[in-house]
Amino acid sequence: MIYEVFRRERKGVAFEHAGSLAAPDEAFARAYAHEQYGRRGESVALWVVPRRSILEVEDFVDELNRNYHRVDGYSLKAKLKEARERAGTAAPAADS
Amino acid sequence: MNERVRQLLLQTADDELVLGWRDSEWTGIAPVLEEDVAFSSIAQNEIGHARALYQLLSEDADALAFDRAPAEYRCSPLVELRFVPDWARTIARRVLYEAADELRLAALKESADAAVAGLAAKIDREEAYHRMHAEMWRERLRDEPRYRDAVEELWPYARGLVDEEQRAELASRLELEEVEPVERGTHAGDWPALWDEMTVVRRSVPGAAW
Numbered sequence: 001m002i003y004e005v006f007r008r009e010r011k012g013v014a015f016e017h018a019g020s021l022a023a024p025d026e027a028f029a030r031a032y033a034h035e036q037y038g039r040r041g042e043s044v045a046l047w048v049v050p051r052r053s054i055l056e057v058e059d060f061v062d063e064l065n066r067n068y069h070r071v072d073g074y075s076l077k078a079k080l081k082e083a084r085e086r087a088g089t090a091a092p093a094a095d096s
Numbered sequence: 097m098n099e100r101v102r103q104l105l106l107q108t109a110d111d112e113l114v115l116g117w118r119d120s121e122w123t124g125i126a127p128v129l130e131e132d133v134a135f136s137s138i139a140q141n142e143i144g145h146a147r148a149l150y151q152l153l154s155e156d157a158d159a160l161a162f163d164r165a166p167a168e169y170r171c172s173p174l175v176e177l178r179f180v181p182d183w184a185r186t187i188a189r190r191v192l193y194e195a196a197d198e199l200r201l202a203a204l205k206e207s208a209d210a211a212v213a214g215l216a217a218k219i220d221r222e223e224a225y226h227r228m229h230a231e232m233w234r235e236r237l238r239d240e241p242r243y244r245d246a247v248e249e250l251w252p253y254a255r256g257l258v259d260e261e262q263r264a265e266l267a268s269r270l271e272l273e274e275v276e277p278v279e280r281g282t283h284a285g286d287w288p289a290l291w292d293e294m295t296v297v298r299r300s301v302p303g304a305a306w
Contacts, residue, residue: 022128024236
């Protein structure tokens with residue numbers, strides 16, 4: 001069975017994906033994770049998760065191109081620039 | 097440090113060095129990759145423990161590790177046996193050795209010598225992971241005939257590895273009957289070849305500083 005391993009580098013920071021490993025059961029997964037992602041002191045904690053327990057979501061279709069729903073679809077900077085041009089005012093100087 | 101403690105430390109160091117050497121024979125050829133990494137790491141830890149113990153005994157740990165004649169080593173025949181490619185016996189040895197080593201370390205941790213007690217405690221913290229590794233394999237192979245035969249075959253060696261006063265406790269922890277032990281002081285037939293290979297670089301250029 002494949003397990004995904006997440007590691008916390010130091011207290012207070014988020015867990016990040018470290019890699020995966022193959023193990024026959026949880027006891028082996030725990031030991032192998034310890035050896036492969038922790039024995040050099042690179043982690044203060046690990047999450048070891050069976051890959052089949054991970055819910056994967058990857059269907060992000062946007063048939064109607066409603067880009068205003070997307071975080072990258074609506075540039076405030078560009079809109080502001082256009083508005084300023086229409087109003088005939090320049091952007092305020094950075095140091096004012 | 098009294099002579100009894102010196103002897104015990106030397107036996108322990110020799111056991112750890114030689115078992116580390118034997119287990120390192122699995123590097124690259126263990127049954128699965130993850131185990132290859134874990135087993136090699138354990139082997140390296142054992143050699144590290146030997147190094148620390150030799151350093152307590154001598155200014156020149158290398159000389160103690162590599163410059164003695166084969167008959168002068170105090171390791172148990174258990175750690176000298178060559179098992180590659182027999183994984184069942186290799187695991188049986190690890191399980192038996194870890195149980196024996198745990199008892200031995202517990203006694204060393206109680207030593208009146210602070211350096212000895214401190215090092216034993218430090219080694220024991222690392223051995224906890226070795227025991228976890230041994231335990232998970234024991235669980236997995238407990239009903240496997242090859243493993244059970246191997247435990248039966250090697251148990252007399254493990255019994256001889258610890259001091260006499262610890263033998264009853266070892267048998268009870270492992271749930272095995274008391275048997276005639278294979279005592280330390282004799283060497284296994286596999287030992288001369290191991291010693292020869294282990295010391296070949298040191299002997300190739302005597303007295304060299306690397």
